[in-house]
């Protein structure tokens with residue numbers, strides 16, 4: 001029997017082309033989506049860690065930082081993950097028992113060991129930077145200062161981390177690294193993509209650090225300056241050049257400034273009893289003359305060695321401020337302008353971030369934000385004249401050492417900023433007092449680590465204009481649009497013509 005043959009369905013060549021094109025189009029879309037999904041899966045993040053010890057004059061803090069390895073040259077990527085305050089005084093106070101300087105760090109180093117995953121320990125660098133307390137000890141007795149450093153190094157080497165260095169940093173470094181830290185955290189060294197054609201001027205924030213033994217002022221002046229080159233450091237960061245002015249005043253930290261003040265007043269009074277306007281009325285304190293004069297900052301005032309000095313408060317802010325004016329010698333300046341003691345300082349420019357003791361004291365006085373110079377003066381007047389008993393009643397939870405010194409410290413900060421650096425009622429609004437920026441403490445340690453690990457590139461890293469995800473997404477979109485244009489063209493333009501001509 002012959003098989004019945006139906007009429008053979010004939011598919012025109014144009015339909016075949018269309019089917020193949022359609023098939024390829026769907027295949028292309030599937031391939032692109034697969035690439036987008038598979039390629040953009042987050043790789044397990046490779047986190048790096050670093051430890052920096054800030055061995056200050058009043059205490060030591062251990063900072064642990066972390067950052068994703070693949071982004072280490074980006075700005076604002078390093079985060080503080082831990083800060084541990086070492087119990088007891090700063091390492092310079094262990095000059096009579098140097099072994100204890102190292103031992104004092106153990107608790108905080110154990111904390112760092114717990115915070116950092118074990119498999120990262122051996123790749124975690126450790127740096128210790130000692131500041132003004134050790135600078136002063138070194139001036140007094142460099143051999144003992146060396147022994148203290150050896151003692152802390154010995155302890156740090158006992159840990160499974162990658163010990164790098166342990167040294168006294170200069171006042172210039174302290175100022176400059178403080179400035180780098182806060183500007184890095186504030187995002188002022190903003191990286192711009194290489195495809196952006198314009199360069200926006202990079203504005204930075206000045207840094208004011210008030211420690212226990214020294215104070216630093218660091219900022220980028222408005223104009224180029226060729227005076228006092230010792231006060232300038234040239235940085236090239238993320239493709240920008242910064243000519244940074246910095247000066248560190250040794251003995252002008254708030255603890256040493258108080259010692260100088262008392263020593264100077266005792267010299268004038270020539271008595272072992274001293275009435276001091278920078279303490280609240282009713283406050284009484286006995287201090288050892290030997291201890292007072294043990295610092296190089298007060299050595300030239302030595303009197304009454306071996307005796308005890310009785311200090312009583314008279315709570316007079318104006319008198320207190322008047323008394324401390326002689327610490328800021330404005331007379332001899334061999335430059336176009338000076339801050340004080342013959343030190344060159346360019347005109348103040350831009351905003352300033354004031355941290356450490358600037359913050360502690362201003363925070364206590366409730367003057368960290370929205371305050372002006374006249375309010376600060378009013379507040380000081382009121383606080384200093386409050387009797388000591390009332391102050392204690394009003395602030396029962398604050399350490400007596402801190403509480404008793406707020407009248408002196410507030411007045412000192414006011415005098416340093418106004419008479420010393422030249423802040424006034426017009427530019428007071430450019431001053432910001434803070435302790436932390438985006439979760440990290442405002443302190444020189446971050447800038448120090450960024451520099452030592454070469455994490456701030458001099459030139460802007462060349463980054464592709466689009467992220468991988470945006471690139472793949474755009475490709476998918478582009479394919480879709482192109483295919484749709486072809487399809488629409490076919491339906492509205494080519495197909496009717498073909499029909500007309502009887503091709504399909």
Ligand SMILES: Nc1nc2c(ncn2[C@@H]2O[C@H](COP(=O)(O)OP(=O)(O)OP(=O)(O)O)[C@@H](O)[C@H]2O)c(=O)[nH]1
Nearest residue numbers: 056057058059131132211212213214356357360402
């Ligand atoms: N009121 C108050 N004062 C504090 C506090 N913590 C520290 N201080 C004091 O503030 C001053 C500055 O402290 P830091 O910035 O830690 O000083 P430092 O780093 O030890 O000293 P330098 O080596 O000169 O930098 C010292 O006199 C401290 O005793 C606090 O929580 N409140």
Ligand SMILES: [Ca+2]
Nearest residue numbers: 056131211356
């Ligand atoms: Ca400090």
